[in-house]
Amino acid sequence: MTLWFLLHVCATSLLAAAAAASVITSPRSLVLWHGLGDSHSSPGMLEFMKLIEEVHPGMFIHSVFIEQDLSKDRRAGFYGNIDDQVKLAAEQMSSIPELEHGFDAVGLSQGGQFLRAYVERYNDPPVNNLITFGSQHMGISDIPLCKPNDFICQLARRAAKSAVYSSWAQNNLIQAQYFRDPANYGTYLEAGHFLPFINNEVEEMRNQTYAKNLASLNKLVLVIFTEDKTVVPKESAWFGSEEISDGKGIARTLSNQEPLSTWESTIIPMREQPLYTEDWIGLRELDERGDVVLESCVGEHMQMSDCWKDLIVEYAGGPL
Numbered sequence: 001m002t003l004w005f006l007l008h009v010c011a012t013s014l015l016a017a018a019a020a021a022s023v024i025t026s027p028r029s030l031v032l033w034h035g036l037g038d039s040h041s042s043p044g045m046l047e048f049m050k051l052i053e054e055v056h057p058g059m060f061i062h063s064v065f066i067e068q069d070l071s072k073d074r075r076a077g078f079y080g081n082i083d084d085q086v087k088l089a090a091e092q093m094s095s096i097p098e099l100e101h102g103f104d105a106v107g108l109s110q111g112g113q114f115l116r117a118y119v120e121r122y123n124d125p126p127v128n129n130l131i132t133f134g135s136q137h138m139g140i141s142d143i144p145l146c147k148p149n150d151f152i153c154q155l156a157r158r159a160a161k162s163a164v165y166s167s168w169a170q171n172n173l174i175q176a177q178y179f180r181d182p183a184n185y186g187t188y189l190e191a192g193h194f195l196p197f198i199n200n201e202v203e204e205m206r207n208q209t210y211a212k213n214l215a216s217l218n219k220l221v222l223v224i225f226t227e228d229k230t231v232v233p234k235e236s237a238w239f240g241s242e243e244i245s246d247g248k249g250i251a252r253t254l255s256n257q258e259p260l261s262t263w264e265s266t267i268i269p270m271r272e273q274p275l276y277t278e279d280w281i282g283l284r285e286l287d288e289r290g291d292v293v294l295e296s297c298v299g300e301h302m303q304m305s306d307c308w309k310d311l312i313v314e315y316a317g318g319p320l
């Protein structure tokens with residue numbers, strides 16, 4: 001989903017602020033990974049980078065690209081193999097001198113789970129803070145609803161849902177690779193190419209390196225959009241998911257955690273997920289250390305307005 005900014009930039013006050021800021025040490029570098037429908041240097045991304053430079057003068061910012069060409073890069077958000085894309089991004093990041101001492105990373109929408117995959121699988125150079133906005137850490141369990149009388153839409157939606165775990169879809173459709181259907185959880189575990197692995201959900205394939213690397217983060221900042229109707233369920237941004245209903249998984253691990261009032265009743269919150277309670281990916285270790293930060297932005301998916309600002313000021317660009 002492309003980035004939306006609802007802001008008015010006052011050029012003169014920004015110039016004054018930049019002149020007043022005295023840069024003593026250069027801030028830690030930053031890596032961005034854009035969302036679906038966007039490209040590494042779309043107008044929205046360029047604007048975002050410009051605004052970040054204004055709050056962190058002198059910051060080096062790299063926007064991950066799969067393709068240099070903007071329309072091809074946009075297309076790569078829909079079509080391709082995520083494992084290959086994350087590998088390519090890892091090679092790219094390791095070749096950039098400004099990143100060699102580590103960096104903070106901001107993942108927008110699906111870019112968030114891709115950067116998490118980078119941390120778990122590569123993390124060389126290492127990520128300090130990982131901040132994800134509206135990401136699908138526990139996948140998506142639905143594609144956006146159709147209008148009641150839109151039969152063409154409904155047919156397409158049904159076809160996509162039934163074929164989502166085909167080998168072709170899992171190798172070629174990005175969104176299929178993080179589709180986590182609670183009514184077909186067994187199929188998801190068997191056929192899913194990306195998310196079941198990155199979440200260490202496949203018992204015999206669990207990789208301790210993933211947990212060790214994720215727990216090595218300084219902070220994991222998870223941002224949910226309160227009115228998100230694009231990501232189903234929106235709580236995926238906070239490692240929430242719908243209850244598994246095909247009997248193939250551990251549905252819920254009871255805990256004393258109060259469900260947050262904004263959560264739907266059928267949503268399993270992060271701290272009740274087996275992934276968390278059994279600590280498959282190091283998330284519990286991070287959280288018990290106080291280093292998982294749950295934040296929210298008011299609005300629809302990726303409606304950033306200026307709620308990004310305090311988070312980027314606080315969690316990005318610290319001293320090296």
Ligand SMILES: *[C@@H]1O[C@H](CO)[C@@H](O)[C@H](O)[C@H]1NC(C)=O
Pocket residue numbers: 120121122207208209210
């Ligand atoms: C676990 O992940 C690491 C990092 O990606 C990789 O080097 C290693 O081969 C993996 N181990 C197994 C058993 O797949």
